[in-house]
Amino acid sequence: MENPAIYFKGLFSRVLRTSEPVAAGVHEKTVHYSKPASPFAIIVKKEIGDLVRSWRFIVLLALIALTFLASIYVSLTNIKPGAEPERFLLYLKILTTTDGSLPSFHIFMSFLGAILGIGLGFDAVNSEQQNGTLIRLLAQPIYRDNFLLAKFISPLIVITTLFLSLGLLMIGGGLLITGVMIELVEILRIISFILLTVLYVAFWLSLSIMLSVKFKQATTSALTAIGIWLFFTIFYKIVVNMIVKAFLPDPAFLLQEDILYYNNLILDLLRVSPGQLYADATTVLLMPAVRSLGPLTMEQMAGAIPTPLSFRESVLIVWPQLSGLFAATTVCFALSYYWFMRREIRS
Amino acid sequence: MENPVIELIGLTKLYGSLKAVDNLDLSIGRGEIYGLLGPNGAGKTTTILMMLGLTEPSAGSVTVCGFNATSNPVAVKRKVGYMPDNMGFYDGLNALDNLVYIARLNGIPESKVRDRARELMEMVGLENAMHKKAGTYSRGMKQRLGLAEVLIKQPEVIILDEPTNGIDPGGVKEFLTLIRQLSRQQHITVLLSSHHLNQVQQVCDRVGIFVEGRLLANDHISRLSTEVASRESQVVTVSFGGAPQLSEVHTQALMNTEGVKAVELSGNSIEITGAPGLTPSYVRFFVAHGFDITGVHQKEYNLEDVYQRYFENISTEKETNGKSGNIFQRSFFKGIKN
Known part of the structure; x- marks a missing residue:
């Protein structure tokens, strides 16, 4: 530590010029003489910078890129012209076709998206608290919600960029290789698929941020998040099956209407799982031929023209799924907000 | 304010x-x-x-x-x-x-x-x-x-x-x-x-x-x-050349002096706790009884003592840093003893 005189040179000059203890109001002005960036923007910028340089993100990026390339390769080698060449929709086919050796990309994403969300968010708050950076940060003149929101928004910006680039790369590559023109409806469907994927990752991100607020140790929150994910991807179906077998009557003795009712009930139960919501929604968005997510009766099918649905109709079918995912994300974020805003910050 | x-x-x-x-x-x-x-x-x-x-x-x-x-x-x-x-x-x-x-x-x-x-x-x-x-x-x-x-x-x-x-x-x-x-x-x-x-x-x-x-x-x-100095009693340590032939009579006599609260003999020195300002009378007492005094140390009160005074009754984790003076004194006396 050197002579403090150096410190006063310039740094306190404004205060010094008044040559007496400054009144509170005067000091206020000296701090804000020009309009600086908002604290929120500064935190987001820093978070994104940290994120893209971190090993964790590079690993996740490599994982997603590999999955993407593998599933595209499988689908490209298996695409065959359909019955109606004018309704072929090549680019949607690239995303959904598979020969069974590998799940298609959108099915892959239903569990990779969860890993991505959990991986980016599980230590968002508690690692900063453990390292003692959180208390320093919150001792600065920023609002707490700015910090929490930045922790949520920054990874979202990064993954939106990531998926948009992947999607555009696929379209561009497809155009170059096949020379098939892309249709407007395909662009709409692919972009809505990307946004849906971002929403799905956002759900897992906000869940893992919530856990990182709740638990002091990053490992605890990571394990809990992975536990929840495993429960929904593996055990939840088993549990639902068990309940169905135990409580629902044998379908052999039921009327067709009742079977329909019970089938819908089972589907609704399965849709508590966010992975199921995502899989349903992407299936409808990427396969225009899919007309409904539940069973249809013969009466409903009667008179239906076997054409692909329009984009608007597909969106209408998946609207409940979208709302469900959005609601779950909001609930998790609201909970983390509730826990974080009034809690004591200590290192 | x-x-x-x-x-x-x-x-x-x-x-x-x-x-x-x-x-x-x-x-x-x-x-x-x-x-x-x-x-x-x-x-x-x-x-x-x-x-x-x-x-x-x-x-x-x-x-x-x-x-x-x-x-x-x-x-x-x-x-x-x-x-x-x-x-x-x-x-x-x-x-x-x-x-x-x-x-x-x-x-x-x-x-x-x-x-x-x-x-x-x-x-x-x-x-x-x-x-x-x-x-x-x-x-x-x-x-x-x-x-x-x-x-x-x-x-x-x-x-x-x-x-x-x-x-x-x-x-x-x-x-x-x-x-x-x-x-x-x-x-x-x-x-x-x-x-x-x-x-x-x-x-x-x-x-x-x-x-x-x-x-x-x-x-x-x-x-x-x-404030603490006036409220507290003062500790005076008197050291002697050679082991002092202090008997019960002397300690008793000291204890009977106005204001003295405790007398503790340790090796070549004696520690007397009493009201402030009694140091000259201790010296006079020892001289009158024919002891060779080699040193008289009157403990000054600094913040550390203030601090200790307030911490004495608290059974919280003791900070070694805050108590360093005490440890030093103890080892010092040990040195004389040996």
Whole structure:
């Protein structure tokens, strides 16, 4: 530590010029003489910078890129012209076709998206608290919600960029290789698929941020998040099956209407799982031929023209799924907000 | 006190049934250096967190620079530089970037932010290490970086929680001198918490002794010492050449002297506890009985004794640093004995 005189040179000059203890109001002005960036923007910028340089993100990026390339390769080698060449929709086919050796990309994403969300968010708050950076940060003149929101928004910006680039790369590559023109409806469907994927990752991100607020140790929150994910991807179906077998009557003795009712009930139960919501929604968005997510009766099918649905109709079918995912994300974020805003910050 | 910068009124913080801070009243004026002294777990950090709105008081109010810290923490944090105990930096960023980040959050314009950060790094003596990753910094360097970060926002109030932890003695001296200079020249109010008495003694205008959430004493150091000295009995140690032939008769005679409370014989010396101002009469007594006196030591009261006095009854974790004087004395006597 050197002579403090150096410190006063310039740094306190404004205060010094008044040559007496400054009144509170005067000091206020000296701090804000020009309009600086908002604290929120500064935190987001820093978070994104940290994120893209971190090993964790590079690993996740490599994982997603590999999955993407593998599933595209499988689908490209298996695409065959359909019955109606004018309704072929090549680019949607690239995303959904598979020969069974590998799940298609959108099915892959239903569990990779969860890993991505959990991986980016599980230590968002508690690692900063453990390292003692959180208390320093919150001792600065920023609002707490700015910090929490930045922790949520920054990874979202990064993954939106990531998926948009992947999607555009696929379209561009497809155009170059096949020379098939892309249709407007395909662009709409692919972009809505990307946004849906971002929403799905956002759900897992906000869940893992919530856990990182709740638990002091990053490992605890990571394990809990992975536990929840495993429960929904593996055990939840088993549990639902068990309940169905135990409580629902044998379908052999039921009327067709009742079977329909019970089938819908089972589907609704399965849709508590966010992975199921995502899989349903992407299936409808990427396969225009899919007309409904539940069973249809013969009466409903009667008179239906076997054409692909329009984009608007597909969106209408998946609207409940979208709302469900959005609601779950909001609930998790609201909970983390509730826990974080009034809690004591200590290192 | 007129227009106190920091004013705590009836501040209370409960953790379940535990009272971390108990009905605390305190005001600190502009330009003052106030030392909050207390053992670990006394509630110092909790009080500081409440001043910054980082935790909510169970009762009472905190006003800093005219703003209520609980309802308007951002206004308070604009004026207060806070250096926490055990702070951390973003290890992946270099030290300068860490500082620049904080400077930006404090609304320092983008055009000046780098220059100012560099200036401050020089000032705290880190100019050669500013491009190193913060993760490679030693504890003392982090402390300096922390100080730079506190100063970059040009605070009116600086709150330092255990600022001297982990710095070597030379560094502590520099650090505290710097803080004192800043406070004097810029009328910056400084509140520092510590359990290192002797360090606080050097710089503080006033100290508050804080034990189990209560402020037991709150005054200028000199006044606190005299207060304790007059209230306490004085300890006088008389050493003799060769083992003194002290018998029960002598001790009894001493005990009968007006004001003497205890007499303890240990090897070549005798320790007499009694009312202040009795030292000449002890010497006269020993001379009259024909003992060879080689030394008389009258114990002076400093803040450490004040501190100890308040800590005696508290069975909390004893801080070896605070008790160093005692240990020294004990070993000293052992040396004579052998």
